[in-house]
Amino acid sequence: MTMLLLRLTLCSKIPPDSPRHLSQLLSRKPTQGGQGRAHSSSFAHRSELRQAKRIVVKLGSAVVTRGDECGLALGRLASIVEQVAMLQNQGREMMIVTSGAVAFGKQRLRHEILLSQSVRQALHSGHSQLNDMSLPVLEARACAAAGQSGLMALYEAMFTQYSTCTAQVLVTNLDFHDDQKRQNLNSTLRELLHMNIVPIINTNDAVVPPPEPNSDLQGVISIKDNDSLAARLAVEMKADLLIALSDVEGLYNSPPGTDDAKLIDIFYPGDQQSITYGTKSRVGIGGMEAKVKAALWALHGGTSVVIANGTNPKVTGHVITDIVEGKKVGTFFSEFKPAGPSVEEQTEMARRSGRALASLHPDQRSEIICHLADLLTERKEEILAANKMDMDLAVSAGHLPPAMLKRLSLSPAKLNSLAVGLRQIATAAQDSVGRVLRRTRVAHNLELEQITVPIGLLLVIFEARPDCLPQVSTLAIASGNALLLKGGKEAANTNHVLHQLTQEALSMHGVKEAVQMVSTREEVEDLCRLDKMIDLIVPRGSSQLVRDIQRAAKGIPVLGHSEGICHVYVDSEASIDKVIKIVRDSKCDYPAACNAMETLLIHRDILRTPMFDQIIDMLRTERVKIHAGPRFASYLTFSPSEAKSMRTEYGELECCMEVVDSMQEAVEHIHKYGSFHTDVIITENEDTAEKFLQQLDSACVFWNASSRFADGYRFGLGAEVGISTARIHARGPVGLEGLLTTKWVLRGDGHTVADFSEHGTMKYLHENLPAGQPLAGQRDSN
Template sequence: MLQLCSSVIRKVNGRRFYTVIGLDRSTAFRSKILEGLNVDKRNLASAERKQRTFTDRSQLKYARRLVVKLGSAVITREDGNGLALGRLASIVEQVAECHHEGRECIMVTSGAVAFGRQKLTQELLMSLSMRETLSPSDHTREDAGSILDPRAAAAVGQSELMSMYDAMFSQYNVKIAQVLVTKPDFYNEETRKNLFCTLSELISLNIVPIVNTNDAVSPPMYIHDDTVVPGTGKKGIGIKDNDSLSALLAAEIQSDLLIMMSDVDGIYNKPPWEDGARMMHTYTSKERDQVQFGQKSKVGTGGMDSKVNAATWAMARGVSVVICNGMQEKAIKTIINGRKVGTFFTDSVTTSAAASSVDVLAENARSGSRVLQRLSPSERASAIHSLADLLVSKQEEILEANAKDLEEATKSGLAKPLLSRLSLSPSKLKTLSVGLKQIADSSYENVGKVLRKTKLAENLVLQQVTVPIGVLLVIFESRPDSLPQVAALAMASANGLLLKGGKEAAHSNKALMGLVKESLKGVGADDAISLVSTREEISDLLSMEKHIDLIIPRGSSDLVRNIQKQSQHIPVLGHAEGICHVYLDKDADPAKALKIVRDAKCDYPAACNAMETLLIHEDHLSNDLFNDICNMLKKEGVKIHAGPKLASQLTFGPPPARSMKFEYGALECCIEVVKDMDDAIDHIHKFGSSHTDVIVTENDSSAKHFLRSVDSACVFHNVSSRFADGFRFGLGAEVGISTARIHARGPVGVEGLLTTKWILEGTDHTAAEFNEGKRNWLHETLPVN
């Protein structure tokens, strides 16, 4: 146990932090909390733990003392010529950010030998070049590098390395200190005590210690694993490299988290380049026998075996450990934020199972999709019909679960529009059942449908057929009725499906998923669809590009925008906003206009297809329609905002709109005046979201021009915008509404969840035969039926 070397009150970003160095970790944490450290009281238990590692990645954000180990492969460039300055600058920036957040940071760095060798090699080559001029020889660059003593290279590189760190950290107003260590520093009781008192004092002074082995005076250090460290009565760890050094330091200073940065993504069950290699996002000591270790690092002294030994040793002493790829952008901050990056070491078996469960569910969804694809259309339809019937026959169970969600949501203060979306009723379930049967009845001609058939040559026929996309991830908020709708669409399109619902609908979603599983069990595909109910963050799901083929977010514009922003490798289908317009043309029928506007705004104002902006031809300002519209909306409780053009023409009128590109999602809307239809079209293109836009007019020519010109997913004439819905379109239901300019646009039903593949059948055809003129192309279009 460390001795109490110092205690100091310091300010970080305006906060007072009481840093107690060397105290038992629980005491130190308690002191910090009492001094105002911003740690959630609900997590006090985890913060006060004594010599216990974090059991879940979500707890890593509470790590206050952090050791970051940089391996040689991270520090140096891939070609071996010097340091990777850009990568190093990013790591320094992250450490500095952690430091300014109030975390106590220590770095263990490699690179001195590599840095020194590069510098000395250049000087030696210059010397060899001069000698070559005077006396020709066969010396090469490799010869120059091989004759360099690594201790001399370390002596040169250490000062250069620290100068570079000092320059980088100074940009963030962070002070650093170099600490060089050798074997006697750990073996000798007095020097060991001095070393850790020095580290403690540096941390208390708000300085980031940068630790490295003093390779200039000492060969690679080693303390046998069974060696008892003097003065402690504890067995040490074999210090062969910076992996074991960082583990020893992290344990001795009672660090909360050790991040070991290497050139691999984490721990694999076998060398990553071998078949069957699987990334282990969570590692327990019980899994060591399942891992086959490959060769050591090409750059540094420590291999993966060394890293695992060091990590498990530190973990056994109360330090949480993550081994990650230091070349990944923002790896440190991503880990602290709880994302599934690298391999997290824990002895909690339940956490390990939970962390890998989503991977397993996704793999099951993939295999389940292939089972669905092999089924006949009637078998897939029967599973959907079964689910539709269960929604009615087991409605009491569903409504009972839904009542629990509503009760909890009401107590938590959930907004009324969200409560409305959360609520289920017998009529809603009945409508759901009808919609699902529509999906079932329309699913016979989806998967395996021939879209194109071409006779390329004699006895050589090409077909383009529809196939499922693969595995879908649908993330939805509040609306539990989305679950059976999306599940039925996945069944009909033979896609595997992962569903991530909001916690506010947890009971309802669980009950509905039970019915989905029951309906799939009858066709042997119960693993094809699963509900993700672990603690996995959405951000982790978005990084599973090997398992998930398409993401479909259903919920608020903030949710959709965040998903679109975070998903870098998996395509996202959906819409972020539903800024829908209704344009009242100069030839609009007043009665129709009133009826359509009322329905578009008031039928379900929280829906994405509700009207948000009403555009009125300027001619209507001088007749009764404008006043009638305003009076009707006020009577319905709609708050009106005026666009800039309308506001300029009214002395007393509605308050100005905060923006013309705004989705109210409530009983509010904006009214703007336009001079003609082209002005309305320009307004829609400038401020709309390409969702649904409507014209009300009795002029067929104007209507055709509007329908042809407006570039939105749905464009309507003399009907409410509320018709933009999968059920109302006869699709049975929708997996979402897409405003993207891809194959699936508007309400997306089964067809939008399909892609195609090409099937070519011949006898003994080869491409060379056509090049040589032995066979001739026909490219004859054949009927698809």
């Protein structure tokens, strides 16, 4: 008893001379995890996994051992232990079912046998026979006995670094089939969890007989491997979540590595017949079929299950915590199949229908767009009623700022304006897809042309701006692109109606599924991982949304800008009337817009002049709060509050004001602090203006015009999917042209490269042909 108390003292980092603290530890109430949700059924969706309190983590042999089978994977185990300890310290109850004892023991015994044989043969037979040594077949029970102690010692040492105590529990099949033993095991584990100890559980392979196939009796799963042990233990202990880590990403519909193998995100019990299983892991005794059977058994018992990869070095350090946070990792087992298609199925439907959309005649795509424009005005009462529901909910919730409420609101005038913009796009759609940009006669009867084609499948993520949906949908239709939409929950009712109208318009030419609205509870980060399905992501929303998507979208291009730090430079030769009009409009027309002015640059010669006084008076009248740049503040005795940063996007009636000595210095300032979005010069000097327009490296550069003109509709593009500050493909307001790419089409007559070799019979001509002129004998594709 004394040794037990000492051990608990060490594990809990309690000074040995503090019996009062020790008694508090032994008598404290169970953690919050023990009082978790009523254990009646498993979680329906990944996002609910955050509520999991009691969690079983199963580590397969391939996770515990190194790839060369010459020891334990120490780095991998250390990261797993760190995650388990962190979750334990959050108040959850963690249990580990570990494999690896047999594999570790086999490696230890193999090393000892080799060492023993090498010594004997060196003494008796000479060094020449060392290469002829053969290893005997090692009995699994002996390997388990040799490996279990070392494996447990390693766990104990690692968890101690996080002030977390562990306890070893070895079980056999009989411990679950004998009622008394099962109750004893249950009681022991509950007491360990009560004392904030992490149980490390394994089968007692030193005494168990070899597993027998198909030995399940009366619906009770047999303990044949650690997959079944983990499932039985999770159900017995009423665990909320079982995480089974192995050396595969999750469950595939066919063996991983085959051409058509796809990772299954969510697996439902009724999908079992559609799975083709592969081989077992390199060191384990189970296989994916055993894992699925154990997972379904646990799921039926009320425990949620995720099968994931615990060996991938890119994710091992956070795989467990990611699963608990509800992220899309591995395969999630669920009993609750949603009524609609999954986001992956929606993506496939959109891509298939999008190809049909791209093959339509331009007149047909224009008809779809015009019909959608008509629907926006004909069904405006239905749209506005849905929008009123969203507005009422947003106002009652009280969490949306005024600028967001303004974006959320729709009006008859806004719908009419939308319809006008859509009809502009319908006209432009006549000459978009399939347009010949370049024609070349490479050689006789060998003609090459470069033509415009859709990008493919677009993912557009937008916040509380329902007018974005018909705009983006129309641009996608006009450019022949498939579209996946993810709207903000604040506009859910409005988005639903607008999407229905969009699909109604698409139905007139049988391409209804080309535009899909993601209505499932998919996180944005999860959507950004569909890199094999999505060709381009377009975020429409706050700078924070854009930054988050740019970080999450690994492998998928993102079209957009993270910030709109727009400058207006007032030159020494500016007209006072133009300055007042342009500065007021750039800042005050719509302060939350990404093309609103955020920094006003003033030429030094304007300071302490009537023009300067009028600028300040106008800003005060419009209630614009001014933040002084460092140099501007130095000129004033009583300056406004100094700007914390020159790279601030205020998005409200606030702006920074700074002083520069020249146009050249203004350009240098914008290059240093701007976001390359939209920048303006106000001057009457044409030479100064042209130098500014030429030297400034922004997506939009204006002379004597408001920054608010940086907009697809105002540019005559009809609408825009966003404003891009990228260097490649598209910059500025991105309309129809920005959603197209090109492909090369070569038409020959049995030509080969060998025909053009030194001894060939043909020569390259490379003659440029008029792009609009059809080739001889060829029908114009449009």
